[in-house]
Amino acid sequence: MKLLILDRDGVINYDSDAYIKTLEEWIPLPGAVEAIAQLSKAGWTVAVATNQSGLARGYYSAAVLDSMHARLRELVAGQGGELGLVVHCPHGPAEGCECRKPKPGMLKSIAAHYDTNLAGVWFVGDSRGDLEAALAVDCQPVLVKTGKGEKTLEGALPEGTLIFDDLAAVAAQLLHTQ
Structure with a gap:
């Protein structure tokens, strides 16, 4: 199985420190939807793992x-593609759950859903927590410069982290090397 796992906010859609609270505020990043569709049409399963503490905070339902x-x-x-499993963590940062990134619970849920091993599977994110979650389950950490990615680049990255401008560039690489 060719599996790719994505963070949502900052990777697929614009992010906001004030949270994405409405459907109108949810705006895809340029090229992101097309990238997911292209990968899907090429036989990739694209899943999403996203922290959504705005639920716990009561910002949206x-x-x-x-x-x-x-x-x-x-x-x-x-665009002719299909999106795979979307999992989210509804908990706040202080709740101590096992699903909130940087903990790997959501990634483990995706692995169980698809009955697959995550070793080497690319997990694309824009934050240090995304990269740490990837490492915890032996995924390949991939950082995009969109969202919080440029800020994340200012700190030390886990060894072996791949860096791309955006999700479209990730898709181009995967489609070129398959």
Whole structure:
């Protein structure tokens, strides 16, 4: 199975320190939807693992979050592709759950859903927490410069982290090397 796992905010869509609270605020980054569709059409399964503490904070409802993911699925389908499993952590940072990145719970859920090993699977994110979650399950950490990526680049990165400008560049690399 060719599996790619993505963070959401800052990788697929614009991020905001004030949270993405409405469907109208959920705006895809240039080329991101097309990248997911291209990968899907080439036989890749593209899954998403996203921290959504705005749920715990009461900033938006599960129904609003579901509408954002439904919109993403519609956009990808409109480009001829399909989006795989989308998992989210609804907990706040202080709740001590096992799913909130940098803990690897969501990545383990994706592995269990697809009955696959995550060793070497690319996990694309824009934050240090994403990279740490990748390492915890032997995924290949991949940093994009979108979202918080440029700021993340200012610190030390885990050894072996791959760096790309954006999700479109990740897709181009994967499609070129398959």
